[in-house]
Amino acid sequence: MEIKSLKTYLYSKQSIAPLVIFRIAFGLLMFASITRFIYKGWVYSMYIMPKMYFPFFGFEWVKPLPAEGMYFVFGLMLLACAGIIFGAFYRISTILFFLLFTYVELIDKTNYLNHYYFISLVSFLMIFIPANTAFSVDNIRLKREDNTDTPRFYLLLLQLQMFVVYFFAGVAKLNYDWLIEAQPLKIWLPAFSHYTVIGPYMEKLWVAYF
Known part of the structure; x- marks a missing residue:
């Protein structure tokens, strides 16, 4: 009976608005962050200029591309961010962003920030979260009507991820x-x-x- 009640709770309908807002906000923040990275010259100083890199254990095979390739990677990330913002080819955009961002993160552990790891986790979750079923180019392209609701567990998934990150970040600061x-x-x-x-x-x- 308790399992049935839990399932009912997880699949109960909630407004999809928070997912749409999160999708747009996440895409905008990532677009601004990647643009800043390029504008500040950090692509060159962190991934092109160095002669030696310090890869993560088990990821020694991850290497930076030549200069043109690294700028192409960041350009593709901007394109993926735009796809996330507008909900255009959303699944492809989220997969592309997750893979490229994580690739860049794994090149050199001296550039590690816990926020980068968090972004990889969230972008991975977004691959499976249908945040493009409302207010999206995909709905226009596929001639679908906007959804007004979504199962509760999609929202809980993001909330749980944020809670875990910030809870343990708070504990670490004690x-x-x-x-x-x-x-x-x-x-x-x-x-x-x-x-x-x-x-x-x-x-x-x-x-x-x-």
Whole structure:
């Protein structure tokens, strides 16, 4: 009886609006991030200029492409982001983004950020989440009507992933350096002291604790 109730709960209908909003927001953030990466010259400085890379254990076979190839990879990621934003060829776009982003992440572990790992996890989940069944080019292209709802478990899947990441990130920060010494913010914030209005506050010791 409990299993049946759980199944009923997981498959109960919820508004699809949160999935659509998440799809668009995720696509926009990734598009902006990839564009910034290219604009700042980080593609060259991180994946073309170095003569030596430090691959992850078990992924020593992952190598950077020649310069043209790396820029092509980032260009394809931008195209995949656009597909995610507009819900155009959504499944292909999510698969392409997941594979390319994860490939770039695995080239060199010195460029690792926990946010990058999180993005790989979320983009993998989005392959299976039908966030393109409303407000999408795919619906126009395939002459489908927009769905107004979706099974609850798709929303719970994303919520669970975010909860796990931020819960354990919070636990990891429960240490002396973070709570008492306000590290690493004491080191990071002064680098933004040139910002208009908020810049002068970045050098204040007390700001690091907030």
